[in-house]
Amino acid sequence: MNDPIRFRRSAVTLVRNVGAEVLLTAAGNDDIDRLSGTAAAIWHVLEVPRTSAEVAHLVAGSFGEEDRIVMADVEAFLAELLQRGWVEPVSR
Amino acid sequence: MSEPPGPAVQGAAPRSQPDLSSTIRWVAAFGLPEAAVGERTVASGVWPATLAWLGFQRLTGLGVAALEAGALRLGDAEAEQLLERHRGAMTVALQIERCLLDLAPRLESDGIDFLVLKGPAVARAFYPDPSWRSFGDLDLLVRTADWQAACVALAKAGFRRQLPEPRRGFDERFGKAATHIGPDGVQIDLHRTLALGPFGLWLEPDGLFEDTVSLSIGGRAFRRLDDTRALLHACMHAALGSRRVRLLPLRDVAQIAGIGRVDWSELDRLAGRWRLRVVVRRALDDVQTQLGVEPPPLARRLLEAPIDRREQRAMAAYLTDRRNRGGTALSTLRAIPGVRSKAAYLRALLVPDREFVMARDGQRRTPYLHRWLVPLRWFASSRGRGSRG
Numbered sequence: 203m204n205d206p207i208r209f210r211r212s213a214v215t216l217v218r219n220v221g222a223e224v225l226l227t228a229a230g231n232d233d234i235d236r237l238s239g240t241a242a243a244i245w246h247v248l249e250v251p252r253t254s255a256e257v258a259h260l261v262a263g264s265f266g267e268e269d270r271i272v273m274a275d276v277e278a279f280l281a282e283l284l285q286r287g288w289v290e291p292v293s294r
Numbered sequence: 295m296s297e298p299p300g301p302a303v304q305g306a307a308p309r310s311q312p313d314l315s316s317t318i319r320w321v322a323a324f325g326l327p328e329a330a331v332g333e334r335t336v337a338s339g340v341w342p343a344t345l346a347w348l349g350f351q352r353l354t355g356l357g358v359a360a361l362e363a364g365a366l367r368l369g370d371a372e373a374e375q376l377l378e379r380h381r382g383a384m385t386v387a388l389q390i391e392r393c394l395l396d397l398a399p400r401l402e403s404d405g406i407d408f409l410v411l412k413g414p415a416v417a418r419a420f421y422p423d424p425s426w427r428s429f430g431d432l433d434l435l436v437r438t439a440d441w442q443a444a445c446v447a448l449a450k451a452g453f454r455r456q457l458p459e460p461r462r463g464f465d466e467r468f469g470k471a472a473t474h475i476g477p478d479g480v481q482i483d484l485h486r487t488l489a490l491g492p493f494g495l496w497l498e499p500d501g502l503f504e505d506t507v508s509l510s511i512g513g514r515a516f517r518r519l520d521d522t523r524a525l526l527h528a529c530m531h532a533a534l535g536s537r538r539v540r541l542l543p544l545r546d547v548a549q550i551a552g553i554g555r556v557d558w559s560e561l562d563r564l565a566g567r568w569r570l571r572v573v574v575r576r577a578l579d580d581v582q583t584q585l586g587v588e589p590p591p592l593a594r595r596l597l598e599a600p601i602d603r604r605e606q607r608a609m610a611a612y613l614t615d616r617r618n619r620g621g622t623a624l625s626t627l628r629a630i631p632g633v634r635s636k637a638a639y640l641r642a643l644l645v646p647d648r649e650f651v652m653a654r655d656g657q658r659r660t661p662y663l664h665r666w667l668v669p670l671r672w673f674a675s676s677r678g679r680g681s682r683g
Contacts, residue, residue, distance in 0.1 A: 212513070213510075213513035214512050214513040214514075216392060216395075216511070216512050218384035218387060218388055218424065218425045219423060219425040220358065220377055220380050220381045220384055220425070221358055221361070221362060221380075223377075223381070225381070225385065225388055227388045227389075228392070228395075229392055229395035229512055229514075230395075230396065234385055234388055234389075
């Protein structure tokens with residue numbers, strides 16, 4: 203069975219913190235993305251590579267919810283971060 | 295996901311108010327191991343001025359860090375205003391780093407070696423979080439031999455030089471840096487040396503390329519000054535950059551001295567060789583006075599070493615009101631070796647090219663007159679001192 207994909211912050215991402223918010227951009231990108239609330243919290247837990255299940259567990263824990271309640275939203279958000287180039291997959 | 299327009303130019307200093315400076319200095323020292331700890335509450339009545347000063351001194355990052363640590367106590371509205379101001383500062387910092395990443399391949403493809411100075415280098419190498427350290431421009435150092443090629447490369451990348459050189463060849467012989475403005479408003483200060491005037495001339499800037507360390511930004515490796523030379527540069531910026539006290543450069547000095555792997559013997563050797571002991575001493579004194587942080591014990595030898603009279607005289611030209619009356623030019627003239635070089639420098643100052651004059655002075659009817667009056671005032675003031683003596 204394959205290991206689940208882990209996500210880590212991409213090395214090309216330029217990051218700044220503004221209180222609980224996170225600002226992100228990269229070379230060749232005209233935008234600066236602004237993460238706040240749960241989105242910023244997910245960014246912070248990706249300080250070390252994690253699977254979507256691990257991220258969901260940490261997010262759910264902070265809300266006192268079960269993992270399955272937040273899993274779909276976490277996966278969708280990680281896919282968005284991946285698509286925008288702010289995170290990258292690592293096999294282990 | 296939008297961003298404000300390009301980096302803002304710092305304006306005039308806000309008006310000061312009683313007790314304000316102590317709070318600003320406290321913020322500037324926040325997080326330093328040696329600094330006074332404790333908490334600060336800023337009353338809503340003085341908050342607008344406090345915020346203006348934090349922005350002017352580029353200290354919003356340290357303010358937010360103090361706020362998050364619970365050391366700086368603000369009302370909800372004031373806290374949101376601080377975050378908003380810092381958001382603007384960090385947007386500028388990201389634009390500048392993005393500009394560096396976009397520009398680097400162009401410089402490298404033209405064979406131009408460069409070092410990243412100050413802002414991004416100091417923020418990333420020495421602060422606990424680069425978000426603590428704001429900056430408003432990008433400082434790059436190139437070798438003198440690469441100066442013209444670097445200016446051309448910037449122009450090809452769409453940058454416009456703010457002010458042409460006074461006469462052909464002036465930059466490479468006597469200049470410190472030139473400001474270039476990019477299409478999106480990002481400002482690059484292209485350096486050939488680290489200070490204007492005699493201290494910049496006494497320095498051997500090309501030698502700085504031999505003692506560098508790697509700096510990672512956006513997944514790309516750059517080079518910066520090693521910690522010892524970064525501290526030397528921070529001291530130069532803090533002591534010579536402006537007559538008015540700027541707290542962020544002083545914080546950089548304290549930060550690098552406290553966190554960096556500084557070789558104090560090497561710093562002493564370089565400061566002696568380049569006649570910078572007076573500069574380092576001044577910066578460390580100001581750190582102690584303004585931020586309450588004593589120099590490290592290892593700095594004692596440097597602080598107790600005798601200071602050359604020429605250094606003291608050069609320093610005075612930066613710190614007194616002579617700075618605004620051509621004092622730096624006069625001390626530069628003294629530091630330039632050889633009569634022919636002195637003559638070339640004077641000629642550039644007194645009879646600069648028309649293009650330079652128009653860019654600097656605009657449509658003034660007698661653009662050279664006020665330049666020629668400066669040395670007359672030197673002469674008059676020296677005669678005045680002579681008669682009093």
